[in-house]
Amino acid sequence: MIDTLPLILGTILTAATPLLIAALGEHVTERAGVLNLGVEGMMIVGAASAFAVAVLTDSSVLGIAAGALAGLAVSAVFGVLVVYLAANQVATGLAMTILGLGLSGLIGQNFVGQPRAPIPPIEFPLLKEIPVLGKALFTGDPVFYLSLILIGLVGYGLNSTRFGLLLRAVGENHTSAHALGLPVRRIRFIAVLFGGLLAGLAGAYLSLIYTRFWSPGMSAGRGWIALALVVFAAGHVWRLVLGAYLFGGITVAQLHAQAGAIGLPSQLLSALPYLMTIAVLLLLSISGRRGSGAAGSLGQPFVPER
Amino acid sequence: MRHFLKLGALALAAGLAAPALAQEKLKVGFIYVGPVGDFGWSYQHDVGRKAIEAAFPGKVETTFIESVPEADSERAIEQLARTGHKLIFTTSFGYMEPTLKVAKKYPGVKFEHATGFKRDKNVSTYSAKFHEGRYIIGKIAGKMTKTNTIGYVGAVPIPEVIAGINAFYLGAKSVNPDVKIKVAWVFDWFNPGKEGDAAKALLDQGADIITQHTDSPAPLQQAAARGKLAFGQASDMSRFAEKNILTSIIDDWAPYYVERTRAVLEGTWESKDVFDGLAKGKVKMGPYVNMPDDVKKLAMETEEGIRTGKIDPFTCPIVAQDGKTVECKDGKLNDGQIAGMNYYVQGIEGTIPK
Numbered sequence: 006m007i008d009t010l011p012l013i014l015g016t017i018l019t020a021a022t023p024l025l026i027a028a029l030g031e032h033v034t035e036r037a038g039v040l041n042l043g044v045e046g047m048m049i050v051g052a053a054s055a056f057a058v059a060v061l062t063d064s065s066v067l068g069i070a071a072g073a074l075a076g077l078a079v080s081a082v083f084g085v086l087v088v089y090l091a092a093n094q095v096a097t098g099l100a101m102t103i104l105g106l107g108l109s110g111l112i113g114q115n116f117v118g119q120p121r122a123p124i125p126p127i128e129f130p131l132l133k134e135i136p137v138l139g140k141a142l143f144t145g146d147p148v149f150y151l152s153l154i155l156i157g158l159v160g161y162g163l164n165s166t167r168f169g170l171l172l173r174a175v176g177e178n179h180t181s182a183h184a185l186g187l188p189v190r191r192i193r194f195i196a197v198l199f200g201g202l203l204a205g206l207a208g209a210y211l212s213l214i215y216t217r218f219w220s221p222g223m224s225a226g227r228g229w230i231a232l233a234l235v236v237f238a239a240g241h242v243w244r245l246v247l248g249a250y251l252f253g254g255i256t257v258a259q260l261h262a263q264a265g266a267i268g269l270p271s272q273l274l275s276a277l278p279y280l281m282t283i284a285v286l287l288l289l290s291i292s293g294r295r296g297s298g299a300a301g302s303l304g305q306p307f308v309p310e311r
Numbered sequence: 312m313r314h315f316l317k318l319g320a321l322a323l324a325a326g327l328a329a330p331a332l333a334q335e336k337l338k339v340g341f342i343y344v345g346p347v348g349d350f351g352w353s354y355q356h357d358v359g360r361k362a363i364e365a366a367f368p369g370k371v372e373t374t375f376i377e378s379v380p381e382a383d384s385e386r387a388i389e390q391l392a393r394t395g396h397k398l399i400f401t402t403s404f405g406y407m408e409p410t411l412k413v414a415k416k417y418p419g420v421k422f423e424h425a426t427g428f429k430r431d432k433n434v435s436t437y438s439a440k441f442h443e444g445r446y447i448i449g450k451i452a453g454k455m456t457k458t459n460t461i462g463y464v465g466a467v468p469i470p471e472v473i474a475g476i477n478a479f480y481l482g483a484k485s486v487n488p489d490v491k492i493k494v495a496w497v498f499d500w501f502n503p504g505k506e507g508d509a510a511k512a513l514l515d516q517g518a519d520i521i522t523q524h525t526d527s528p529a530p531l532q533q534a535a536a537r538g539k540l541a542f543g544q545a546s547d548m549s550r551f552a553e554k555n556i557l558t559s560i561i562d563d564w565a566p567y568y569v570e571r572t573r574a575v576l577e578g579t580w581e582s583k584d585v586f587d588g589l590a591k592g593k594v595k596m597g598p599y600v601n602m603p604d605d606v607k608k609l610a611m612e613t614e615e616g617i618r619t620g621k622i623d624p625f626t627c628p629i630v631a632q633d634g635k636t637v638e639c640k641d642g643k644l645n646d647g648q649i650a651g652m653n654y655y656v657q658g659i660e661g662t663i664p665k
Contacts, residue, residue, distance in 0.1 A: 012511070016511045117350055211504065216507045218503070221345075222345075222346070223527070225501070260513075261512045261515070264494070264516045264518075
């Protein structure tokens with residue numbers, strides 16, 4: 006058991022990383038008051054583009070960059086529609102997911118069934134000798150470390166910088182923010198682009214690191230899980246991180262329970278993260294403080310008065 | 312999205328096609344549940360479609376609609392029927408009721424439904440004995456394992472998958488009495504990330520060989536990443552792990568599709584249920600690699616034995632997990648018993664999720 010524990014931890018970390026990255030992006034987007042239901046679509050376009058570029062250029066780094074940029078490109082379309090043209094966010098987001106699933110199939114068409122060599126892990130010489138945790142934490146893939154940096158960046162950026170404050174102000178009450186002279190639409194557009202960039206990066210992680218091939222529909226609903234995680238986080242980055250690793254942990258744990266023939270109902274364990282999200286929503290609403298902890302203007306289109 | 316475009320293109324093509332030409336050629340239509348590029352289930356059906364075109368040059372014309380959701384398949388099937396297709400293959404279990412419904416409206420069109428069990432005057436059903444291949448890879452795994460533990464990634468607990476697990480275990484046990492198998496269910500046919508995680512969990516628990524009944528190469532790839540051995544599924548997956556693959560179970564629908572198309576062309580088509588495997592070439596084995604010669608010989612002999620009918624994976628007595636001997640005539644289980652299998656055989660640990 007002691008030998009396998011680092012391996013299990015490693016599996017949990019790779020399972021949680023794409024969820025964490027996409028959820029961090031969506032967290033920022035939602036803090037600015039935009040609900041992006043197109044995460045799944047941006048993620049899968051990122052996965053297809055990352056794989057295609059990695060194969061064509063034989064460079065994983067360029068592939069990862071291309072994936073992130075592809076997610077950003079789709080989010081730019083979304084941003085123009087919902088931020089500048091004030092289109093309905095729910096409908097536009099869903100349209101982006103459908104578009105993304107189709108578009109990714111087209112991009113990846115000629116890359117189906119092509120294998121790709123793994124990206125070598127980054128190893129920290131002394132730290133990796135730490136028992137149990139060392140091997141899991143200090144021999145990870147590059148994007149895993151990037152995700153850790155992103156946690157800090159998003160947490161610090163939102164809470165301790167001027168831009169973070171403005172972004173949250175725009176999300177809380179866009180009318181007041183506008184009255185104060187803040188560029189509401191520009192800030193929201195930037196938040197949408199950031200969300201798309203991270204969704205694309207999460208997609209690149211799927212096709213280049215998590216499972217190294219391209220196949221249509223391979224995101225298999227992870228964009229929606231990222232959205233659920235943002236609800237679970239109820240406005241706190243630390244809860245988002247906790248949620249992502251908990252989700253990864255439960256997914257892997259239930260597979261282990263099955264493999265070890267432990268008589269737990271695996272369907273229930275699979276549903277547990279979603280049940281937890283519902284429970285959190287319930288607790289938040291019982292505790293009485295403003296509903297879900299979501300930004301005040303979330304989902305409402307903003308049209309500046311003249 | 313592409314699905315809608317295809318439908319549109321199809322409607323357009325049907326409108327433009329000269330009627331005289333349409334009558335000369337037999338139009339054969341296909342409905343796929345996944346994208347042609349899934350490199351597994353739908354991909355192999357499309358290989359079958361191309362085989363029809365190659366077998367009857369100038370006499371047939373084929374069309375396919377891919378990624379058709381099961382719940383919304385009636386429209387797509389009817390679209391093909393309405394546009395002059397006289398033979399339509401619907402290739403997923405969930406197309407059963409829609410196929411029957413459309414078939415009632417178009418009595419002049421012949422339908423072929425894969426893996427279902429409901430037939431009509433103009434609806435045939437067909438499936439393949441994938442468990443025959445699983446018995447062979449079971450023997451290979453039983454010989455090759457060093458830890459006596461084999462990991463099995465299952466998709467959804469339906470009889471076809473359970474029969475596969477049983478056949479695999481019986482094969483493994485016949486050459487290695489100490490062998491154990493661990494099963495992890497993914498509850499999805501296609502979810503590469505989760506399939507890979509399941510394989511990792513099984514490896515973490517001491518399995519040194521992975522086999523799978525899901526559609527993506529992820530479990531094979533994860534096994535290879537840890538330097539362990541694994542098998543391919545549905546198509547020859549050797550390109551994903553050349554040094555770690557032992558063989559693949561390949562679905563080959565081409566001979567059946569060609570045979571049924573010929574029957575329509577010659578006017579001899581009739582409704583029936585076809586459930587066959589290695590003997591008719593519907594199930595094939597990939598090359599046996601990365602194993603010593605004696606194991607390779609054993610695998611080839613087993614394959615030959617099943618093909619000629621000398622070996623049957625479900626030769627009686629078959630004892631279920633609960634210790635009861637399964638009722639048996641003719642010395643082996645019949646097709647109905649295999650197609651409806653809902654129990655593990657004795658020796659497999661764990662329970663089937665309900």
